[in-house]
Amino acid sequence: MSWELLLWLLALCALILPLVQLLRFLRADADLTLLWAEWQGRRPEWELTDMVVWITGASSGIGEELAFQLCKLGVSLVLSARRVQELERVKRRCLGRNCLKDCMFFLIYLLGIDILVNNSGRSQRSLVLETSLDVFKELINLNYIGTVSLTKCVLPHMIERKQGKIVTVNSIAGIASVSLSSGYCASKHALRGFFNALLSELGQYPGITLCNIYPGPVQSDIVKNALTEEVNKSMRNNIDQSYKMPTSRCVRLMLIAMANDLKEVWISDHPVLLGAYIWQYMPTWASWLNCKLGKKRIQNFKNNLDPDLPYKFLKAKKD
């Protein structure tokens, strides 16, 4: 092969490779490390089978789907939430598909937990000026203090056994803030700060790992159950969730992150995924964009429409 041809080939590669990466990014529904792990990494079935996993907030949405998919892998489950009837339904769903013969359900099983999944949480749809302080306290108590206290309960037992994994379902709202969810964003940002600090303290315990999951919009009851201006006031209308990521896809990616010991993963379709990258690398642009989108969200909210309509529109354009 002549030098000239070789140079042409190299130049072609230099052009094509970034294009391929760009195309991959445009089609991405998670950060590229997680997608790379999905493509070539260890599979959840090999790593998680025979573990004991405690999932909080397992009575609906992401927690329910996680229970279902873990069940199929032969994992022993501890499921918790407030609505016992819903937990019973999830248990029947797991056992009913005959995906597991000896699935175990406990109320509390602190000592033998291999993996704790801090998943329970509530969101918020209300403006700061119209929201009572109790709502902010409720969000911090459930999303932040509840998670910290459970982690502190389980961690000493994991350290004693020299092994364990703590998975926390955070949110893209823990990286990038949005209007109408100030208390929710604050509680998720607090979790990010806490777990990043904890990670640096756990260096001396190599068997203990943390995995922080940051999903974007995912189909679940999160909006229906969101807090509003007052603690006991529920959402005014049901909101269409069809444009969000299917729960099963989000959970599949979560399992890959857990099996591959990834420390922080972002799971979201565009435009929210792109928004998170802009927030991380170009904060001033992100603030400008956030104000523009925020105005539209608030306008929709005040007109009793879905505040997420701008995202829905952008996603529809992408699809």
Ligand SMILES: NC(=O)c1ccc[n+]([C@@H]2O[C@H](COP(=O)([O-])OP(=O)(O)OC[C@H]3O[C@@H](n4cnc5c(N)ncnc54)[C@H](OP(=O)(O)O)[C@@H]3O)[C@@H](O)[C@H]2O)c1
């Ligand atoms: N869906 C999304 O778009 C999205 C995006 C980013 C992050 N997330 C995060 O994903 C996690 C799961 O949410 P989801 O989307 O699956 O919503 P979901 O369907 O509403 O599920 C929330 C779960 O949390 C439990 N929970 C709520 N309040 C609780 C309390 N006071 N004490 C104990 N458990 C409580 C609920 O069970 P009970 O009501 O029976 O107690 C339910 O099982 C949350 O941490 C959420 O912030 C969701």
